[in-house]
Amino acid sequence: MDITLNSSEIEILANRFRALSDPTRLQILMAICNQERSVQDICDRTGLHQGNVSKHLRLMKDAGVVACRRESVWRYYRVIDTELLMLCSSHRGSVMVP
Numbered sequence: 001m002d003i004t005l006n007s008s009e010i011e012i013l014a015n016r017f018r019a020l021s022d023p024t025r026l027q028i029l030m031a032i033c034n035q036e037r038s039v040q041d042i043c044d045r046t047g048l049h050q051g052n053v054s055k056h057l058r059l060m061k062d063a064g065v066v067a068c069r070r071e072s073v074w075r076y077y078r079v080i081d082t083e084l085l086m087l088c089s090s091h092r093g094s095v096m097v098p
Contacts, residue, residue, distance in 0.1 A: 015063040019059065019063045019084070020087075024048065029085075032078060035078070037077060038074045038077075039074075040074075
């Protein structure tokens with residue numbers, strides 16, 4: 001199979017994989033995969049600190065994985081890259097635990 005990508009497409013693909021390259025980002029992604037959640041709700045579900053969650057959400061937003069909306073003082077995040085979710089889901093049964 002030959003795959004031909006231009007430099008722009010390669011950069012987009014690299015950003016998508018970079019979003020998956022950290023266990024913390026995967027944990028956050030799984031916390032919001034089914035519905036939009038506030039940063040505080042993500043923290044409660046993951047046990048992560050707010051500053052850490054915000055940093056990772058910003059990176060995922062810049063990569064086009066999540067989107068954010070603001071309501072009063074709260075920020076709500078949702079997954080917009082559904083192909084990335086399907087990739088994670090398709091590997092669920094094939095992950096080997098040492």
